[in-house]
Amino acid sequence: xxxxxxxxxxxxxxxxxxxxxxxxxxxxxxxxxxxxxxxxxxxxxxxxxxxxxxxxxxxxxxxxxxxxxxxxxxxxxxxxxxxxxxxxxxxxxxxxxxxxxxxxxxxxxxxxxxxxxxxxxxxxxxxxxxxxxxxxxxxxxxxxxxxxxxxxxxxxxxxxxxxxxxxxxxxxxxxxxxxxxxxxxxxxxxxxxxxxxxxxxxxxxxxxxxxxxxxxxxxxxxxxxxxxxxxxxxxxxxxx
Amino acid sequence: xxxxxxxxxxxxxxxxxxxxxxxxxxxxxxxxxxxxxxxxxxxxxxxxxxxxxxxxxxxxxxxxxxxxxxxxxxxxxxxxxxxxxxxxxxxxxxxxxxxxxxxxxxxxxxxxxxxxxxxxxxxxxxxxxxxxxxxxxxxxxxxxxxxxxxxxxxxxxxxxxxxxxxxxxxxxxxxxxxxxxxxxxxxxxxxxxxxxxxxxxxxxxxxxxxxxxxxxxxxxxxxxxxxxxxxxxxxxxxxx
Amino acid sequence: xxxxxxxxxxxxxxxxxxxxxxxxxxxxxxxxxxxxxxxxxxxxxxxxxxxxxxxxxxxxxxxxxxxxxxxxxxxxxxxxxxxxxxxxxxxxxxxxxxxxxxxxxxxxxxxxxxxxxxxxxxxxxxxxxxxxxxxxxxxxxxxxxxxxxxxxxxxxxxxxxxxxxxxxxxxxxxxxxxxxxxxxxxxxxxxxxxxxxxxxxxxxxxxxxxxxxxxxxxxxxxxxxxxxxxxxxxxxxxxx
Amino acid sequence: xxxxxxxxxxxxxxxxxxxxxxxxxxxxxxxxxxxxxxxxxxxxxxxxxxxxxxxxxxxxxxxxxxxxxxxxxxxxxxxxxxxxxxxxxxxxxxxxxxxxxxxxxxxxxxxxxxxxxxxxxxxxxxxxxxxxxxxxxxxxxxxxxxxxxxxxxxxxxxxxxxxxxxxxxxxxxxxxxxxxxxxxxxxxxxxxxxxxxxxxxxxxxxxxxxxxxxxxxxxxxxxxxxxxxxxxxxxxxxxx
Numbered sequence: 033x034x035x036x037x038x039x040x041x042x043x044x045x046x047x048x049x050x051x052x053x054x055x056x057x058x059x060x061x062x063x064x065x066x067x068x069x070x071x072x073x074x075x076x077x078x079x080x081x082x083x084x085x086x087x088x089x090x091x092x093x094x095x096x097x098x099x100x101x102x103x104x105x106x107x108x109x110x111x112x113x114x115x116x117x118x119x120x121x122x123x124x125x126x127x128x129x130x131x132x133x134x135x136x137x138x139x140x141x142x143x144x145x146x147x148x149x150x151x152x153x154x155x156x157x158x159x160x161x162x163x164x165x166x167x168x169x170x171x172x173x174x175x176x177x178x179x180x181x182x183x184x185x186x187x188x189x190x191x192x193x194x195x196x197x198x199x200x201x202x203x204x205x206x207x208x209x210x211x212x213x214x215x216x217x218x219x220x221x222x223x224x225x226x227x228x229x230x231x232x233x234x235x236x237x238x239x240x241x242x243x244x245x246x247x248x249x250x251x252x253x254x255x256x257x258x259x260x261x262x263x264x265x266x267x268x269x270x271x272x
Numbered sequence: 273x274x275x276x277x278x279x280x281x282x283x284x285x286x287x288x289x290x291x292x293x294x295x296x297x298x299x300x301x302x303x304x305x306x307x308x309x310x311x312x313x314x315x316x317x318x319x320x321x322x323x324x325x326x327x328x329x330x331x332x333x334x335x336x337x338x339x340x341x342x343x344x345x346x347x348x349x350x351x352x353x354x355x356x357x358x359x360x361x362x363x364x365x366x367x368x369x370x371x372x373x374x375x376x377x378x379x380x381x382x383x384x385x386x387x388x389x390x391x392x393x394x395x396x397x398x399x400x401x402x403x404x405x406x407x408x409x410x411x412x413x414x415x416x417x418x419x420x421x422x423x424x425x426x427x428x429x430x431x432x433x434x435x436x437x438x439x440x441x442x443x444x445x446x447x448x449x450x451x452x453x454x455x456x457x458x459x460x461x462x463x464x465x466x467x468x469x470x471x472x473x474x475x476x477x478x479x480x481x482x483x484x485x486x487x488x489x490x491x492x493x494x495x496x497x498x499x500x501x502x503x504x505x506x507x508x509x510x511x512x
Numbered sequence: 513x514x515x516x517x518x519x520x521x522x523x524x525x526x527x528x529x530x531x532x533x534x535x536x537x538x539x540x541x542x543x544x545x546x547x548x549x550x551x552x553x554x555x556x557x558x559x560x561x562x563x564x565x566x567x568x569x570x571x572x573x574x575x576x577x578x579x580x581x582x583x584x585x586x587x588x589x590x591x592x593x594x595x596x597x598x599x600x601x602x603x604x605x606x607x608x609x610x611x612x613x614x615x616x617x618x619x620x621x622x623x624x625x626x627x628x629x630x631x632x633x634x635x636x637x638x639x640x641x642x643x644x645x646x647x648x649x650x651x652x653x654x655x656x657x658x659x660x661x662x663x664x665x666x667x668x669x670x671x672x673x674x675x676x677x678x679x680x681x682x683x684x685x686x687x688x689x690x691x692x693x694x695x696x697x698x699x700x701x702x703x704x705x706x707x708x709x710x711x712x713x714x715x716x717x718x719x720x721x722x723x724x725x726x727x728x729x730x731x732x733x734x735x736x737x738x739x740x741x742x743x744x745x746x747x748x749x750x751x752x
Numbered sequence: 753x754x755x756x757x758x759x760x761x762x763x764x765x766x767x768x769x770x771x772x773x774x775x776x777x778x779x780x781x782x783x784x785x786x787x788x789x790x791x792x793x794x795x796x797x798x799x800x801x802x803x804x805x806x807x808x809x810x811x812x813x814x815x816x817x818x819x820x821x822x823x824x825x826x827x828x829x830x831x832x833x834x835x836x837x838x839x840x841x842x843x844x845x846x847x848x849x850x851x852x853x854x855x856x857x858x859x860x861x862x863x864x865x866x867x868x869x870x871x872x873x874x875x876x877x878x879x880x881x882x883x884x885x886x887x888x889x890x891x892x893x894x895x896x897x898x899x900x901x902x903x904x905x906x907x908x909x910x911x912x913x914x915x916x917x918x919x920x921x922x923x924x925x926x927x928x929x930x931x932x933x934x935x936x937x938x939x940x941x942x943x944x945x946x947x948x949x950x951x952x953x954x955x956x957x958x959x960x961x962x963x964x965x966x967x968x969x970x971x972x973x974x975x976x977x978x979x980x981x982x983x984x985x986x987x988x989x990x991x992x
Contacts, residue, residue: 120428139382148498148502159666160665161688162934165974169974170974185639185640186641188497190433191642198688200686203502203504204504204505204637216384252884253890254888255883256883257426259386259388261390264443397924397926400737400906402911403736404602404699409732409733409734412735440924446919458644492645494644494649628980665977666979668979670910670935671913696863696864741868741870742869744872
């Protein structure tokens with residue numbers, strides 16, 4: 033199974049606080065624990081040609097992990113459309129944190145994907161809302177993060193197919209912070225945590241959830257449905 | 273409550289069979305029974321300036337009914353985007369038959385919205401899958417249409433919020449022919465029947481379902497959620 | 513439309529704090545604002561013969577509102593089964609607060625319906641998770657209750673058909689505090705607030721939600737599906 | 753992984769047609785292909801002591817497969833309740849065909865679980881409604897069974913969490929024939945085909961679906977949520 037981690041990789045270049053936490057970039061850190069979990073893992077970033085997402089890379093990727101924040105608009109329409117199409121064709125997609133506003137996620141959701149937010153070093157508790165789900169495997173009843181950015185409802189997404197985590201924030205908000213969606217033959221997992229100035233992706237429980245999410249999002253070998261003009265049953269005579 | 277019926281109005285101009293069934297156009301027929309049901313009803317068509325969907329019309333419309341088939345591509349990107357945004361802002365949308373492939377529906381679904389089809393004068397039975405739903409109010413356990421175009425699974429849509437009807441076709445197919453979706457503050461009802469060469473919109477049960485659908489899709493007076501930067505509870509001190 | 517409010521009416525008899533807040537009983541208070549909202553409203557309590565839920569009362573009730581806590585076990589199996597059957601046959605049900613553990617709700621859910629709880633005079637914020645829903649009509653983005661009992665996840669219910677409210681509690685928990693379920697031809701709304709020692713049912717926003725919930729839960733006039741042995745289409749010859 | 757196949761095993765004793773198709777009983781045939789698929793598989797039948805479902809057997813079973821028809825009422829209340837509880841505690845459950853009316857399934861659903869039916873040797877086509885799901889892995893866009901009993905809507909179940917298959921029947925009906933439900937920590941898959949007088953469980957595609965269903969229903973290692981009285985966050989002072 034082949035995983036590609038995509039990152040816009042801009043905070044890392046501008047903000048020493050971020051590059052200190054993630055010396056190999058956010059993508060480097062994500063790739064590192066996914067590699068250890070046994071996936072063949074590559075990375076791609078915004079400033080590479082075609083944002084690192086050539087047809088070859090996309091066609092070979094089983095699950096794409098996406099982190100973006102500052103530069104959603106710099107992702108070309110063409111690449112965003114291509115990634116969306118690959119998801120509909122069966123590539124899994126794990127959408128992290130501020131990537132709720134990425135072109136790819138917005139195209140797949142069909143909604144504005146906006147939310148409330150606040151940077152205030154607040155405690156976050158992610159409560160497990162679905163203890164039967166493979167994404168929560170091995171996770172206790174909540175994950176606690178000492179400091180994170182707040183994201184609050186109303187989160188402008190379609191009602192998820194499955195609600196996996198609900199976050200609590202110190203300042204009075206809640207958030208549907210883990211949610212799954214199926215679109216076409218692709219499976220999508222949105223997972224909230226991961227503001228660039230906190231060491232969230234060093235947290236082992238968070239790593240476990242992302243690893244579980246990647247595993248879950250991988251395509252099953254169901255054939256693509258045939259669409260278009262279709263023949264009737266032979267032995268049933270229509271009334272034409 | 274103000275309803276606008278949009279129709280591309282092309283079959284009616286080209287095919288005498290269609291104009292015989294719908295002398296006032298498909299939009300005229302839809303508007304006629306919706307008016308009788310007590311809604312203030314207007315119409316809009318593709319060839320009018322701005323496709324008849326000016327800002328004024330859209331802003332005053334509570335529920336938009338959409339029929340299109342031949343000319344989805346002639347709907348401008350600008351108008352399609354505007355209609356999508358109005359739905360997210362709370363306008364109801366009833367999507368009929370071949371409008372599964374309209375720009376507006378595809379943008380809101382995020383998927384390809386493709387399906388199987390066959391024109392063979394086949395019998396269709398629409399079975400009620402949800403007998404608690406206001407959209408099925410007054411409808412018996414199925415609606416039978418002597419002749420219709422076939423639409424078959426797999427229908428490439430997100431799992432609907434509610435599955436209202438499942439169709440059976442003589443030639444061996446099934447179809448999720450009535451389905452609801454919430455997007456942003458808007459409610460969407462997709463309803464399958466209505467191929468232009470059959471008198472489907474003269475059928476009283478079909479009229480009842482569309483009327484129920486329009487009623488259901490109307491916006492509730494819930495305020496639009498505020499998003500963006502948000503203040504914490506006053507008496508809770510964050511750890512910053 | 514006929515509403516019946518059922519209450520076990522035991523705290524009111526034992527605890528002066530409760531009878532001070534609700535001199536007419538919790539049922540009296542609920543009935544009072546539902547009556548004002550225009551419903552024909554009656555009450556029924558545990559200690560009446562047949563718990564006040566005779567066949568006559570049940571058959572005439574469009575929506576039943578249920579509050580219970582101390583004495584779930586004193587509701588006879590026979591009456592609980594009868595109420596469940598009436599819901600499946602189309603009577604609406606609004607389940608309040610500690611009635612999550614009532615026999616009727618547990619039978620209809622098929623799960624344990626357990627949760628976390630704490631009595632600590634904590635602030636509760638009920639965030640609107642579905643701003644398209646008639647149950648949130650007229651409600652701002654959250655309802656704040658100065659003091660309530662805490663209920664926390666994991667709430668052992670089936671994934672709701674619709675998630676309407678998510679609660680935030682001061683002590684670190686979240687809860688799916690407004691949720692809808694369809695069972696048979698009946699509609700069920702679970703709504704969390706209403707611990708007996710707080711004046712929650714005097715809060716106008718809470719009253720608005722319960723009123724909206726009652727309206728939503730009322731049965732639509734869809735005929736009851738016929739089940740059992742069924743005849744095939746006449747003109748389709750089976751292969752037997 | 754340990755699978756137990758439960759069968760009431762009565763048709764096999766009464767009807768030579770059935771024992772000819774299934775010389776080892778329906779349970780024997782189901783166990784045979786599940787064993788080949790790599791599961792450690794046992795069987796249990798109605799007439800064994802405790803219906804073969806002792807505490808030992810239940811506690812060691814990861815996924816229980818259930819077939820019953822004539823003798824649902826002979827399953828003791830005590831055993832039915834115990835099986836239900838084990839599902840809520842995390843045991844997977846695959847419910848086949850006429851077991852829609854089993855005590856265990858009805859208790860877990862909370863509804864009547866009734867449907868239309870007809871024995872007329874009709875063709876059935878099971879269309880894949882969810883081509884992303886592990887249960888449809890390796891299955892083409894439909895499975896065709898030359899002869900089966902008809903089951904028709906309205907099927908009186910809660911809206912499933914996931915709709916996997918929709919059946920078409922020659923005589924004019926449709927049916928939600930593959931559906932998943934989560935209850936407590938348990939996962940449930942209902943799968944329609946398998947009338948005792950047809951060789952349905954010899955069909956390799958049907959075997960594939962049941963095998964996939966068993967795999968899917970197996971419990972994930974998520975800890976059981978703690979419920980009951982719960983302590984608040986230490987550093988957050990409540991207002992009491």
